[in-house]
Amino acid sequence: MTSTSPTETHVAPQADHGDPARSWLARVAEGRAWLFLAGLIICFEVWSRLSFGATFVLNPFNVQSIAIFAVAPLLLATGQTFVIISGGIDLSLGFIMGLAAVVAAHATNMAGAAMPVPLAMMLGILAAVIVAGVPGVINGLLISRLRIPPFIGTLGMFGVARGAAFLLAGGTTVPVQNSWFALLGNGRFYGVPYLVIIAAVFVVVMHYILSQTRFGQHNYAIGANVQAARRAGIDIRGHILRLYVLSAMCAGLGGALYAARFTAGAAQAGEPLLLDSVAAVVIGGASLFGGSGTIFGTVAGALVIAVIQYGLVFVNVEPFWQFIAVGLVIIISVLIDQAQRRFSGARQDE
């Protein structure tokens, strides 16, 4: 009995004798998306100056173009961030965005016949976001109630939303007749595109939800250990349902803004953006196994992809190199993540 007195057996928390090299690596891994972004910008700047004697990043037109370019993938990626942190994935976001773009176009046109132009625009956006919520509800119910794996459930919804979007669009693009809507998509406020302002506000709100609310906190807990979350009394089913509705509505807003930018709704609007959204989240530091990731990381991830895509065009490289470059960044990003986990995750008793 004497050998087990509390004072004798005190074990100091080992995290406290932190090795500086580890925390250094952890910090690099945490901010790797921003490091990538900085590296890329420097790279393109040098390239541009050497080849064309022109600046890349100091040219406001380039900055604006990249920002606008990044808006739609970023909106998908913010929703995807929540889903991936919870340990799931949402493959239907691309076509939910397309569906929403078509709905936004139709709804704005229909409303435009009966009410003032600005009101019709708002109704169109609202309709897009709400209609996008429907596949989100179905995704959520499939995953939470029927226990269908997110990959399969949202893959099914990918097909359903795709078909619905093309049917609704009649197989073509649907032009929008609304001057305010066009202004929203192409206008500027003191030189900053409205689209970028909307995306920035949206990102701040989503960051708040993820980092400062119970919903966000439970999302991290569920991603790390569903069993623990359930035992702590968290309503897992309700959470998963709200989660997929949230991500679908992000895509809905993305679709509405797409319709504003191109003054037309197209079913295939989000098709190439789905994998970009996953890539942005992963480059941004989230783990596909769930439990980690941040909104600002995802912002950096989305910007990395946008800079690669725009930058390679700017320096006049064949566009196919974009895919290779983005693919390499994803792989490097995951390698850094794993290296960091191996160093800092090793526990004494394992």
Place this chain on the structure above:
Amino acid sequence: MNSSEQTAPLLEVRHLSKHFGAVQALNDFSMAVRPGEVVALAGDNGAGKTTLIKAISGVFQPTGGEILLRGQPVTFATPQEAREKGIETIYQDLALADNLSIGANIFLGREPMRKAFGFLPVLDRKAMAVAAKQTMGRLDFHVSRLDAPVSNFSGGQRQAVAIGRAVYWDAQILIMDEPTAALGVPEQRKVISLIHQLKAQGRGVIFISHNLQDIFAVSDRIVVLRRGIQAGERKISETNHDEVVKLMVGG
């Protein structure tokens, strides 16, 4: 050795039975836990230990018999109800969210909120950290990095976090399922010392273990289960390893 015989039981189980179809997992089982008492549950695999603790913690309802909390009969429809009445189960696999801090784990599912700028509700991380520090201090577990995710801590320390959560929410009965099973020797000793702390605070502990060494180090009494029945109950001071093993295997 102590006067716990005289104090009223915190938790009492009377003639508890549970069958699954034709399988009688628990048969007319009775035991009691008094404040400040550690009762070890021993028994071979399939003896009914898990069935018993699941019945006590509200995971499922017993088929017969009753559970009394401070002399009052209680029934729990869910583990939440048992937890609200002060019965907390510390699972072998810990049930912590490894990516969250100690405070966030203690408050998981019941996070405190505060108003930022006077209107915006945000998680009160400071309150969580303060509560975490105090609670872990009561368990003689001192951490300086309260914002670190619990994955940074060792197995025994994470066990302490799970116990700390129960202590913070003022659990009076802690059911600990193999708390030392996955740990190295120094860590096992740390957990044993944690159980001593709980005992000193007047809580009742039901301690399930295969490790007789640990049982003898920490328990006041030992209750042995064999094939769903109570095969024997001994004061630790009046028994030894051989006798307990005999009770377990029915020799």
